[in-house]
Amino acid sequence: MLKLFKLLGNKRLFVILIALVMFIALMGFTLGPRANLSWPEKFLRDTVGFVQNIFYKPAGYVAGLFKDIGNMRDIYKENEQLKIALAQYTREKANYNFMEEQNKDLQEALHFTEAQKEKYNYSYHIAQVISVNSDPVNRSLVIDLGARDGVKVGQSVISVKGMVGVVSHVSNFTSTVKLITSMDAKDPNSNGIAVTAMNNHQTFGIVESYDEATQMLIMTQIKQGDPIKKGDTIVSLGDTDKYPRGLIIGTVESVQESQFGKTWTAMIKPAAEFQDWKQLFVVFTPEEQK
Structure with a gap:
């Protein structure tokens, strides 16, 4: 007992002991069956x-x-x-x-x-258009084929739809093509194209001018009584080296009596489209292929 009282004499130990007892009592109280929680x-x-x-x-x-x-x-x-x-x-x-x-x-x-x-026994070399000159006095374009490809002055150049022009100048790598829309009967350097109708070879005439106002080629020297009529497809006759036989020129739009009344004149709508150029073809005849 004396030892216990000595221990209790220590206040700190006494406080701890009291707290431990209260904690145990609180645990016992909370663990019991209750409906409500306590305020602590x-x-x-x-x-x-x-x-x-x-x-x-x-x-x-x-x-x-x-x-x-x-x-x-x-x-x-x-x-x-x-x-x-x-x-x-x-x-x-x-x-x-x-x-x-x-x-x-x-x-x-x-x-x-x-x-x-x-x-026809022709060969066709595909050419790409490099540039276009729309000057009314000198309508021309430049293609990427030249002398190294066998191109010569005077060769015809066509599109899938029809005649475009003639090679007028040749360099090693390029060529200049003069368009048929620059044809003028008054120009001594402009050669006309001898033509006929695709389905009627009795027709004959010369395409030698282009009318800027109507955008039509003018076919002249047609004899009276010629069976030519509107809708006929006009092709080259091939009587010169410059324009091989069978190249499509255009379609007849109208036929009328000429100025002097002895021959007829026909207005030809060009078959080729002179815009949005894509591939063109340089025509090589058997003689040029040799």
């Missing part, structure tokens, strides 16, 4: 909940902010990838359209040249 428990829970709420909401906001930033970064990367994919698709689509159009043009050119070879 309520106070403790409310305090803990309040403190958790203070720290949880800001932490949730911060966590959500970082999550949103991460999502924005992912969306930005996806957007960049989509932009790159779209740009690549646009380039590939443009390349596809270009190759498709080029393939179509080459197929038409192949079909055209094969059909012409079956009709």
Whole structure:
């Protein structure tokens, strides 16, 4: 007992002992079957909940902010990838359209040249247009074939649809083509084209001028009683080296009596389209191929 009193004499140990007894009693009280919480428990829970709420909401906001930033970064990367994919698709689509159009043009050119070879023993060299001179006094264009390709002055140049012009100048790598829309009967250097009708070889005339106002070629020296009529396809007769036989010139739009009343004159709509140039063909006759 004396030892116990000595121990109790220590105030600090006494306080700890009392607190331990109260804690055990409180545990026993709370563990018992009860419907309601005691006020210390309520106070403790409310305090803990309040403190958790203070720290949880800001932490949730911060966590959500970082999550949103991460999502924005992912969306930005996806957007960049989509932009790159779209740009690549646009380039590939443009390349596809270009190759498709080029393939179509080459197929038409192949079909055209094969059909012409079956009709006449000519060869056709495909040429690309480099430049166009739209000056009314000197309508011409430049192609990418020249002397190294066997091109000579006087050779005919055509499109898939019809006659375009004649080679007037040749350099090593390029050639100048004088268009038939620059033909003028008053020009001593302008040679007329002897022509006939594709389905009626009794027709004969000379195409030697171009009317700027009507955008028609003028066919003259047609004899009275000639069976020529509107809608006839006019082709070169081939009586000169400059214009081989069978080159399509155009279509008859009208026929009328000439100024002096002894012959007829026909207005010919050119078959070739003198705009949006693509491929042209330089015509090589058998003599020029040797």
